[in-house]
Amino acid sequence: MKVRLHGTRGSYPTSNRENEYFGGATSCVELINGTERIILDAGTGIIALGSEEYYKNKEFNILLTHLHMDHIQGLGFFGHLFNPNNKINIYGPSTTYESLYSRLNRYLSPPLFPIPFRDVPGNIEIKEVLNTELIIGSFKITSNFIVHPGPTVGYRVENQGKVLTYIPDHEPIMGSMEMFDDDDWLSGFDLAKDADLLLHDAQYTSKEYSSKVGWGHSSMEHAAEFAHRTGAKHLLMTHHDPLHTDEIKKRDFGEFMDNHDYDFEIGLAVQGSEIQL
């Protein structure tokens, strides 16, 4: 399974030179096994996948973690939605009353978007997930609700014996740096257990986190401790704060690594990079 990172920025896209190394597109990850592909999240990173040259399939599976704008903003500009010969399955978290279609339609309709969702030419099927297991081709996928404001799931994707876990927005414990001792009290634990690659929220430094408690995001310390507790083999920190330039990210990450010693690989997610699992 190849993991391609098309969007690693959190909150909103950036396009300045100071952010270009880690990238300015918001959350989107593509998983590839031969001719099979699935897409995790539809931030502005998904727009790059929209050309027929890049993506020759006629069926697309897009799995949304949640409906904050940095995870869906690219959906309306994903070119394949506008081809009537295409089938697009969009998965996303269920909630108690309002359907996923209705919630997506709040963005994909005037006045926020020029075309009503119902008029998008592609054959779109909306599928709601809870704590769900599903199979898409050779991908076995598990979704679980995790701690983040609003209905939000993380995904565990298994393929050919390898596991990718994707939890781009997550605040595993609110207002504390100490997680509960027991693993079964740890949000997202089952998703990330023994993952070969964990893509996890690490938007803040611990100092920044102290003034953003309850915003739904992790510090680098949270992300690393979560990876340690779950036994993940490789952590890539993602959902980079848009105010963090490349220079700031490298500096903060360097300081973090100087002060922590974990026995697994840790890095920062870079837009455009590819990891082979």
Add this chain to the structure above:
Amino acid sequence: MAAHDIEVILSRQLADCLSLPIFIVGPKGTLLFYNEPAEQILGKRFEHTGVLEVDEWSKLFRPQDDKGNTIPPENLPLVNALNKRKPAAGSFWINSLDGKSHKITVTAYPIIGRARKFSGALAIFWKEEGEV
């Protein structure tokens, strides 16, 4: 053991932050957690009590009415919230594990998450005013 449902995890996070005694059980009534303020009334740290089944904890504190009659488990607010999946409330006496007797008032509600998944129940309780 699979991780608890997110609604239960968040309930514990809330309980950890409050000075109000809180008692959390799973969908089958298994005691999962009570917080530090609850420990003051129940008379034992949660770490020392550990996970208990509903048949155990519902009798452990020997709940009694004002006349000293034992209250059967099915009449306790938390058991009611579990069985009927509706909020329930009541006042009664308990014997804490350090040998003290307290009159407490309990409000319990079922933890029902998205898609109406039932994940357990939570009880908030406090000592009656003037009770010593």
